[in-house]
Amino acid sequence: DTAVSQTPKYLVTQMGNDKSIKCEQNLGHDTMYWYKQDSKKFLKIMFSYNNKELIINETVPNRFSPKSPDKAHLNLHINSLELGDSAVYFCASSQAGTSGGETQYFGPGTRLLVL
Amino acid sequence: DQQVKQNSPSLSVQEGRISILNCDYTNSMFDYFLWYKKYPAEGPTFLISISSIKDKNEDGRFTVFLNKSAKHLSLHIVPSQPGDSAVYFCAASVWGNEKLTFGTGTRLTIIP
Numbered sequence: 001d002t003a004v005s006q007t008p009k010y011l012v013t014q015m016g017n018d019k020s021i022k023c024e025q026n027l028g029h030d031t032m033y034w035y036k037q038d039s040k041k042f043l044k045i046m047f048s049y050n051n052k053e054l055i056i057n058e059t060v061p062n063r064f065s066p067k068s069p070d071k072a073h074l075n076l077h078i079n080s081l082e083l084g085d086s087a088v089y090f091c092a093s094s095q096a097g098t099s100g101g102e103t104q105y106f107g108p109g110t111r112l113l114v115l
Numbered sequence: 116d117q118q119v120k121q122n123s124p125s126l127s128v129q130e131g132r133i134s135i136l137n138c139d140y141t142n143s144m145f146d147y148f149l150w151y152k153k154y155p156a157e158g159p160t161f162l163i164s165i166s167s168i169k170d171k172n173e174d175g176r177f178t179v180f181l182n183k184s185a186k187h188l189s190l191h192i193v194p195s196q197p198g199d200s201a202v203y204f205c206a207a208s209v210w211g212n213e214k215l216t217f218g219t220g221t222r223l224t225i226i227p
Contacts, residue, residue: 004158031213043159043204043217056214090158094213102213103149106158 003027004107006091012113013081021076021110023091031055032074033092033104034066043090049074081114088112118142119207121218129226134192136221138205141186145207149215150179150190153202162203163190166210192223200225 004025013019025032033056034046048056052068063079078085088109094102120139128134136150146167151159165172165179165188172179178191192199202222206215 033213040219041202042219045214045216048213050213058214092158096213102147102208103161103164104213104215105161106151108158109156111156 004091004093004105006089006107006110008110009108010111010113012115014115015081015083017081018077018079019081019112020078021089021091021112023074023076023107025072025091025093025105025107027093027095027105029093029095029105030071031094031096031102032068032071033094034074034076035090035092035106037088037090037109039087047074047076078112081112083114086112086114117219118145119205119216119218121203121205121221123221124219125222125224127224127226128195130197131194134190134195134199134223134225136190136192136203136205136223138188138190138218139186140188140207142207142209142216143186144209145216146210147208148179148181148188149206149208150177151204151206151217152199153204153220159204195223195225197225197227199223 031050033048047066049068065077068074091107092104094104149164150162153159181188202220204220205218
């Protein structure tokens with residue numbers, strides 16, 4: 001059973017289009033995240049949701065809108081795609097621990113190419 | 116502002132020997148550190164973590180050492196195996212803030 005899954009795995013689209021990436025976790029975690037890995041392979045957080053509420057928004061353009069219908073799902077919708085949006089997008093989830101520090105578990109990634 | 120740095124982009128080690136991957140950080144508020152392993156076309160896989168109240172954590176062939184005064188952590192893999200060939204990321208967070216800050220990764224190649 002895949003713990004954190006993402007669809008689609010690959011996405012090729014034209015500039016200006018709107019697209020969505022879906023993420024689901026079956027770990028029972030209460031926090032989910034979106035990360036972007038750019039061409040320099042740098043992994044950077046975009047958003048975090050805890051129990052369907054936005055808790056982290058790292059100055060991402062408002063063309064990116066996360067949506068969490070329930071705590072097991074966190075989808076990412078991107079409007080008016082630009083060439084610079086081409087990257088690998090990773091979803092992750094974690095569960096707060098009483099001893100501090102949360103280990104995040106990642107999905108396989110969605111490779112987005114904007115032409 | 117690169118708060119977590121992995122200064123070696125690549126490292127080659129003979130099979131059976133020790134692999135040592137290094138990571139430095141600048142934010143003294145970080146108190147939880149993790150290592151992830153990543154194969155091509157896959158997501159990062161959690162390996163091992165350490166909180167700032169410890170200076171060492173061990174899990175099988177993997178040991179993480181934390182030197183808070185030097186703001187430095189390292190991952191030791193002993194013995195190194197061909198399947199360990201991957202990109203290794205260190206990451207750090209502040210307790211109570213779920214945001215992980217990642218280093219840029221070190222590509223480890225194990226030579227048979």
